[in-house]
Amino acid sequence: MKNGLKRLRMEAGFSLIKEDPASGARRGRLKTLHGTIETPIFMPVGTQGTVKGLLPDQLKSLKAQIILGNTYHLNLRPTSELIESMGGLHRFMRWDGPILTDSGGFQVFSLSKIRKIREDGIYFQSHLDGREVILTPERVLDIQAKLGSDIAMVLDECPSAESSRQECEDAVSRTLKWARQARDYVEKTGFLAKGHHVFGIVQGSRHKDLRQSCAQELVEMDFPGYAIGGVSVGEPEEEMIPQVQMCTEVLPREKPRYVMGVGTPVQLLKMIASGADMFDCVMPTREARHGIAFTDNGKINMKNNRFREDNNPLMERFSDIETGRFSRAYIRHLIVSGEILGSVLLTMHNVRFYLDLMAQARQHIEDGTFRDWSNQWIDRYNG
């Protein structure tokens, strides 16, 4: 942090440090029970209580500030009761930084074949053993309380991009009903008073009026932060950023805004310019396991024969971390040979790439140079 930056406002643990004059980009800071995170921020995904292939110390060395866990998955296995009895998710996985947990609402979309939506909640047939699992607005908060989540999500209904207008209206209606139940429940249980955050989730698909009325109603419920869900669920790419923009127009300036499950490096920069603060995505970790590395000049497939004799590191400016010491030729050899270490090294690299991009964005917002830098960055990446 540079000196002289003015804290504009603080509410419910979030302080807005600077706003970019040329875009909607914001530089903020969110306090949680396990430390403060600097926004804009990318959150590596640890669905099952582990960011795939990485040790907590490695995440720290990559400068991860906060990671994700998933209510649906952890509740099934090893169960929230077990994790609670082990001292909570932080202690279970030996990660002492902040953790945000998704509510299971996204699995309405991703596991659409094994779930039914009813007015009281979502009925899943477990993808592990077929037994029925019911997620209600109260139950997902109980689970997240047992996990010890720093930032919990309310239960929402995430429709796919193919849903009809009527289906989207129904989804928003249920999402709002469940959000109200959730808001009442955390008040009653004292979860918020203990310092945990609970974010409401805006749905509404591509429909501006639905998104904005959903956002407005959530704002009236006064959540500590707001998430934008249902983005990148099958719609054309050009519709994604406008959907974020529709929401941020309505969401309060002084609360953090989290776009769920998105996206590419370029999409992240565009969402930042649209006023979003927090992001998560499996892309950097999943692509790593498929042999793909992110670089300043775009993605590269490490299986490609052109890296066979390439003695350069993946990216010169990352030579301070473990992955930076290895040549592209060696990483290609590992990937081609199906060696675990290839996935691990690329996962470290890609997570670092995403986190570093956010660090650059933060600096440029502070310096008032975000828009120009961001445009240049995107041109180079795409070019």
Add this chain to the structure above:
Amino acid sequence: MKNGLKRLRMEAGFSLIKEDPASGARRGRLKTLHGTIETPIFMPVGTQGTVKGLLPDQLKSLKAQIILGNTYHLNLRPTSELIESMGGLHRFMRWDGPILTDSGGFQVFSLSKIRKIREDGIYFQSHLDGREVILTPERVLDIQAKLGSDIAMVLDECPSAESSRQECEDAVSRTLKWARQARDYVEKTGFLAKGHHVFGIVQGSRHKDLRQSCAQELVEMDFPGYAIGGVSVGEPEEEMIPQVQMCTEVLPREKPRYVMGVGTPVQLLKMIASGADMFDCVMPTREARHGIAFTDNGKINMKNNRFREDNNPLMERFSDIETGRFSRAYIRHLIVSGEILGSVLLTMHNVRFYLDLMAQARQHIEDGTFRDWSNQWIDRYNG
């Protein structure tokens, strides 16, 4: 090292520091171009230029002193020429400690369906693409020179335990012929003079006369060290240690002795008592990927339900390394969930277990307490 231990003798980089009065156990030290190793020693296996799942710094933190590479595999992929052009295997994989490379002779046994043995060498059909690959006594040394191996192996022929007496005689005969060629070749090329070690390999299967005559002829060729091959290739377990004993009876006291590809923790202690100094085995790394952890009280299967709520570390006395910080319940969760990190953590643990066992053995040889300690250790492990 304690003070007052007497260096008994040094030859070709090997010094014998102490011999156990109550067994054949020896405490030694072998100098190589990339550092000195303390024997008895276990060498983690890095067949394809990586100890599966581990970073070089992690190997260092586990106190690995020397690791293995494999001529057959690395020659096929990425090829010895490529590794040489990248500065050798040490630089390619960023491991700056000693490396021992196998010659490909073991693949006579492990890849018996895709190889033919001729008088001039072994003809393989590549397991990757079917093309013919010929390993001759000279070629395997060229490959190992390109890799930059600290301890190279001569080409040998490793027969299975089912081989007839005649087949074993033929294998010994070819092994000796190839060893002579190898000895002449390293003299001619100056490989030994540059400080690399080359070990001859004793074959002969279960036949004492063959093993001992093979060993004697190799000793006359005056190699810097000797390996005992063809152990644990299908014979009953009770025949394994006697085969090692047959060889160490004949091998010179002042040279290092390496038993190839064996074995369990108990077998390691018994081989040390039979006068062997160096060992390698895929067991700790392979078992880890199958969810098996070694402990002082025997192997445990981490999938077992009894670890579901076990908040203890795998082994209390390993709590100084990364794996020691995690509970059995968490590791079980990772293994049951098919998470990469489960394999990584168990690999770290098992490699540490093997290396720690060797460290204990070294100390007890120095203290003159090896035999009693070893018997107690085996009783507890088996009990």
